[in-house]
Amino acid sequence: MLRCLTGRGIHNLPLFPPELYRDIIEWITDRQDLCNLSLTSRICSAEAQRALYSIVDLPKNTRAPVLWADTIVRHHQKALMVRALTLRFDLSFIIVPDLLLTSLQSIAQALGALRRLDKLVLIGHPL
Numbered sequence: 001m002l003r004c005l006t007g008r009g010i011h012n013l014p015l016f017p018p019e020l021y022r023d024i025i026e027w028i029t030d031r032q033d034l035c036n037l038s039l040t041s042r043i044c045s046a047e048a049q050r051a052l053y054s055i056v057d058l059p060k061n062t063r064a065p066v067l068w069a070d071t072i073v074r075h076h077q078k079a080l081m082v083r084a085l086t087l088r089f090d091l092s093f094i095i096v097p098d099l100l101l102t103s104l105q106s107i108a109q110a111l112g113a114l115r116r117l118d119k120l121v122l123i124g125h126p127l
Helices: 018-025 031-037 042-054 064-074 076-081 097-113
Strands: 002-006 009-013 055-058 084-089 119-124
Touching (some): 031 042, 042 076, 055 064, 064 076
Parallel strands (some): 084 119
């Protein structure tokens, strides 16, 4: 039995096989729901992160590409989850040229870590 602490006390929950969690979580399409689910338990976290990182679509005009790249470089297991990546280059928010080079190097390092990447879409340009 899995013990779950909630605001109302400790409850015993049946422990299901991980495959069952995966089958259920694959039906969740809202990214915020997946993020929230990833915080509930270790099993849910692993399966929700697999769903979150399998297809990545990074918005432009944000720091998202750089933050994502830093995460991928620091967490090798997340890099292995990525199957498809859409990267919209618009790093014009970086005013200091040295930061631009560092950001591009971080993104390049993250791309190199994506060993199981099947599809890569690059849109725009870095400057």
